[in-house]
Amino acid sequence: MAIIVQKYGGSSVADAERIKRVAERIVAARKAGHEVVVVVSAMGDTTDELLDLASQVSPVPPGRELDMLLTAGERISMALLAMAITNLGFEARSYTGSQAGVLTTSAHGRARIIDVTPGRLRGALDEGAIAIVAGFQGVSQDTKDITTLGRGGSDTTAVALAAALKADVCEIYTDVDGVFTADPRIVPNARKIDQVTYEEMLEMAACGAKVLMLRCVEYARRSRIPIHVRSSYSQKPGTMVTGAMEDLALEQALITGVAHDRSxxxxxxxxxxxxxxxxxxxxxxxxxxxxxxxxxxxxxxxxxxxxxxxxxxxxxxxxxxxxxxxxxxxxxxxxxxxxxxDHIGKVSLIGAGMRSHPGVAAKFFAALGQAGLNIEMISTSEIRVSVVCRDTDLDAAVRAVHDAFELGGDEEAVVYAGTGR
Amino acid sequence: MAIIVQKYGGSSVADAERIKRVAERIVAARKAGHEVVVVVSAMGDTTDELLDLASQVSPVPPGRELDMLLTAGERISMALLAMAITNLGFEARSYTGSQAGVLTTSAHGRARIIDVTPGRLRGALDEGAIAIVAGFQGVSQDTKDITTLGRGGSDTTAVALAAALKADVCEIYTDVDGVFTADPRIVPNARKIDQVTYEEMLEMAACGAKVLMLRCVEYARRSRIPIHVRSSYSQKPGTMVTGAMEDLALEQALITGVAHDRSxxxxxxxxxxxxxxxxxxxxxxxxxxxxxxxxxxxxxxxxxxxxxxxxxxxxxxxxxxxxxxxxxxxxxxxxxxxxxxDHIGKVSLIGAGMRSHPGVAAKFFAALGQAGLNIEMISTSEIRVSVVCRDTDLDAAVRAVHDAFELGGDEEAVVYAGTGR
Structure with missing residues (x-):
């Protein structure tokens, strides 16, 4: 019997039908004999709707009250998800970030998790219940005010709970099949990566890959929690983000993938x-x-x-x-x-293998040159090369590099709509 | 400087414009030098929308989760109200029922208040802030789960906080000008009552007058908190619900009013x-x-x-x-x-004065007889006479009794749309 933390983003719980489908998936894990804790984001557009209401009453809403407002979003989705699970004959109890013991700094809108005291969650699991937890939120250790964690907060909540409960895996359900060698909307034959190290995933996230946020990967690396990024629309395995270099097999690929950033x-x-x-x-x-x-x-x-x-x-x-x-x-x-x-784009090539293969950077620049693309800035790390180019050249740059390193697969990647928080 | 607790129902905060108007009203009380605590219900139709969502995921949602879901409603309205007040240059902090110290039984959907520990509210007032509290909700003393108080819960929250904070008055803002001698939709010249005792108000509420719920009046009577029922759309004084008989002036009216009940x-x-x-x-x-x-x-x-x-x-x-x-x-x-x-109606005549005037019941039955209305059941208390009749005769019965006791005023009452919770 394993302890599994699952996280579902806003698009996975956007309406009653999707909530029921997610409930079935959770119950399947429980039926397989696992202890299951679920972290959930606000439904679809709820956050935007609440922000719109806030802007109607105040041009600069105070952070404390904005956090109080936005946390209503997860409260709704988590209660509905618990109801849907109960309706399938399994006990489920929902907990706010505060009830789940997520203690944070008091920086409203961008609070950081200081500690997690999961006593109530552990109690619920011991009694055989499935625990549903509001992502993205916590309570300030000092002021006891409700806080939110900012962008990617729900992923961070999931990893933090997984660490506190000593979970076997943290499954991040999203609207893509996993982490890809490049954005499939730019490179149609981009390949899903089966396994990647925390270090490479950190570079990917820092360079614009949106599937996981930097701080969530940081947290997972520190606490050695394996992350399984996978689609909530299919049963296929996704991408495992695990241990450091030395833990991985020797046949590890030279290059992980190509990331890009327009922001x-x-x-x-x-x-x-x-x-x-x-x-x-x-x-x-x-x-x-x-x-x-x-x-x-x-x-x-x-x-x-x-x-x-x-x-x-x-x-x-x-x-x-x-x-x-x-x-x-x-x-x-x-x-x-x-x-x-503000008309720049950044393309980055990431791969732990390049540490021991000095020719990678040269091949990277050659690929861009052959495609006739002008390079404006360069920066490198041990496992990454990045360049800045015109934003209008970015898609061509991503494709040129992806092709040069033969990262593509045989089939076209499936692209779903929607984003989570 | 007085301590004032104000309660605004769902129709008073139904949209951003109304929230801003309510904020101005609250700030006016603060500017007048008072310490102000505000209890607020969920915006307009929020509760119905949340109940609809719940019914889409489960035919019989568990009470714990339904309470978790519904309390999102006040969370939204209270945060928006705090933002609107802050925007007017005054400090406001919102508190959930749990944060405000509203401790209840664990009967989900119909919890009763056991105790109120208003330490955080008192602290906010001491620092010059306006405290905004979610009505209708609390936290179970035993299980620490979120609870709701059921119908009329927000009024009860307001009176309970007023009692715990030793407030000078609890103002219940609603969509009518106060308590009337009869429902103005049935009796156009019904008169607003300036002052009424807890005892009479209890009988009115028990007999179907919807402006205040029974348990809120009960709570106010026990803790001797004066309730001021008034309109959030005007500055006119409404109806004061205060002390027992002996506290009131001798010239107290014989009859308070006529209540009816179709439920x-x-x-x-x-x-x-x-x-x-x-x-x-x-x-x-x-x-x-x-x-x-x-x-x-x-x-x-x-x-x-x-x-x-x-x-x-x-x-x-x-x-x-x-x-x-x-x-x-x-x-x-x-x-x-x-x-x-289920085709019955009940009409009741309430008045503390009838205790010492034996002719009241006779006059009441005579009025109904002269109007040709058949009486099916009779019940009386020291300060009330009630009869059951056909539901189709109810409006005529209310008008006949109201006229017989000359309760009407000179002008037509104004009727607003909407209800609170």
């Missing part, structure tokens, strides 16, 4: 004095505005001028804040101009 | 043996099915037969259960037939 913008600071401490000044300014930078490139100093240019990428949503912070600091940084460009 | 049915048990213990047997049978009886009438034994008929009224919704229970007990009760009649 970033680029800021270039032109004519910065080429002096020690200036780069630190710039990045302290941006970090002070609570913005996470991604790629950073500094040009060689233009001869004779004593000045250089520094470019970095950041989430588009943070662009205006960063520009304002830099403009405000112009006395300190003494740049000539600021350039803002 | 009851009548069961007649024909040919019961006229023996000691049979009536007890009947009413134990019905009580065993957890049904509350209202009026009970036993005819004089038909001469020579040794048998009699017993009639009683009960909520229509309980009719089928009661009939089944009685049929099942036919061996014990030995009746001849059971008759079920």
């Amino acid at each position: 970033e913008a680029k800021i270039t600071i032109v004519g910065v004095p080429d002096e020690p401490g200036i780069a630190a000044q710039i990045f302290q300014t941006v970090a002070g505005a609570e913005i996470n930078l991604d790629m950073i490139v500094q040009n060689v100093s233009t001869e004779g001028t004593g000045r250089t240019d520094i470019s970095f990428t950041l989430p588009k949503a943070d662009g205006p804040t960063a520009m304002a912070a830099l403009n405000k600091a112009s006395d300190l940084i003494k740049f000539k101009t600021l350039l803002y460009d | 009851e049915a009548k069961i007649t048990i024909v040919g019961v043996p006229d023996e000691p213990g049979i009536a007890a047997q009947i009413f134990q049978t019905v009580a065993g099915a957890e049904i509350n009886l209202d009026m009970i009438v036993q005819n004089v034994s038909t001469e020579g037969t040794g048998r009699t008929d017993i009639s009683f009224t009960l909520p229509k919704a309980d009719g089928p259960t009661a009939m089944a229970a009685l049929n099942k007990a036919s061996d014990l009760i030995k009746f001849k037939t059971l008759l079920y009649d």
